[in-house]
Amino acid sequence: MTFWIISAGLAIVVALLLVLALRAPKRSATEPAAAYDLRVYRDQLREVDKDLARGVVDPADADRVRAEISRRILAADAALQTDALEADANKGAPSLVGAILAVVLIGGSLWLYMTIGAPGYGDLALKDRIVLAEEARENRPRQQEAEDSLPAYVAPPDISPDYVALVERLREAVAARPEDIQGLTLLAQNEGNLGNFRAAARAQGEILRLRGDDATSEDYANYADMLVLAAGGYVSPEAESVLSQVLALDPTNGAARYYIGLMLAQTGRPDNAFRIWDQLLREGPREAAWIEPILAQIEDLAFRAGVNYQLPEIGPGLDAPGGPSAADIEAAGEMSPSERLEMIESMVQGLSDRLGTEGGPVQDWAQLITALGVLGQTGAARSVYENAIQVFADDTRALDLLLRAGQRAQVAE
Numbered sequence: 001m002t003f004w005i006i007s008a009g010l011a012i013v014v015a016l017l018l019v020l021a022l023r024a025p026k027r028s029a030t031e032p033a034a035a036y037d038l039r040v041y042r043d044q045l046r047e048v049d050k051d052l053a054r055g056v057v058d059p060a061d062a063d064r065v066r067a068e069i070s071r072r073i074l075a076a077d078a079a080l081q082t083d084a085l086e087a088d089a090n091k092g093a094p095s096l097v098g099a100i101l102a103v104v105l106i107g108g109s110l111w112l113y114m115t116i117g118a119p120g121y122g123d124l125a126l127k128d129r130i131v132l133a134e135e136a137r138e139n140r141p142r143q144q145e146a147e148d149s150l151p152a153y154v155a156p157p158d159i160s161p162d163y164v165a166l167v168e169r170l171r172e173a174v175a176a177r178p179e180d181i182q183g184l185t186l187l188a189q190n191e192g193n194l195g196n197f198r199a200a201a202r203a204q205g206e207i208l209r210l211r212g213d214d215a216t217s218e219d220y221a222n223y224a225d226m227l228v229l230a231a232g233g234y235v236s237p238e239a240e241s242v243l244s245q246v247l248a249l250d251p252t253n254g255a256a257r258y259y260i261g262l263m264l265a266q267t268g269r270p271d272n273a274f275r276i277w278d279q280l281l282r283e284g285p286r287e288a289a290w291i292e293p294i295l296a297q298i299e300d301l302a303f304r305a306g307v308n309y310q311l312p313e314i315g316p317g318l319d320a321p322g323g324p325s326a327a328d329i330e331a332a333g334e335m336s337p338s339e340r341l342e343m344i345e346s347m348v349q350g351l352s353d354r355l356g357t358e359g360g361p362v363q364d365w366a367q368l369i370t371a372l373g374v375l376g377q378t379g380a381a382r383s384v385y386e387n388a389i390q391v392f393a394d395d396t397r398a399l400d401l402l403l404r405a406g407q408r409a410q411v412a413e
Contacts (some may be wrong), residue, residue, distance in 0.1 A: 011109050015102040034079035041073045133268030143238040146231035153196050167194060181210050201226035217249035221256055228259055235263035254280055258290035270304040285317030313397040315363045362398035366405035373409025382411040
């Protein structure tokens, strides 16, 4: 109730001020000439009476002068009345306009709040918002519900009839041999090409069933992609479960991380989604399929997350020269701790030597700073950080990336 009282009071005060401003007459900066003349003529009448009393003029001359001054007073008074009529014509807006303005302002404010606001709801603490987001995530629609809410599939009109006929024969062949993984793979790809993502997802799901424990992260990633597309861009609980399997097999999978971020954004956690997408931009590469969708949405996402955001420099990718490749990471998982440390130190040294002699992109400098910090070589990390700051002094985005790397290595505030 307090909110409504304060809001109504503010709206009434603002409306009243606007009405008073409209009703105020237009003021002239100078006095009318007739008013000045009128004062002069009245002073002249008083002077005539004084001269008559002192005997300076005779009564006859005094009467003649009074008559002339009186005639001029009448003319000046008539001119002053004309100026007053013109001033009335220039007065403020009529009361009806002010009343309409007050109704529109107060009523419009109420209507706008009732339409896009949340009447009846108080502000929520962060903890409460997180709880509501978790509930929304747990209770969101299932995959089948999302698919059923969309229009039935219709083949694009610009697709070649011959191609459609070929896909139809492929469907028949797969129906006759449902255990044929190669046929199912071709069917999933071609159904996706036709935009029939529901059928593509079903075919890809069969591939996973047939491959069992031999299914790769790429197999699961393709299935998750088709599920999301079949649901019109919505990440269902089933799609989230598949994405979790992708990341369990390949924690660096960019497509899966993008879709996890999308799911978080859809369920009320733009803060977590922003962190995932920002990291994907910083990793790159520029040609990755998820980069353009992120660029189209991340600034709005940052606003929702309460972050004053500037787009970073897009990284070269995890497999770029100077950084460990996916094969390196996989090989490191099979090494003993001492062997793994030796490999990392060797890679860091190689990267340091290359940057010292040939230079390189800012991403390599940031990677070296972070790696030295992880290895506990804080002095070397600080030296590289200070050197990189000088090299990229004119590039604000590069400096932002270096600052983050320096903070991770604990050599920058």
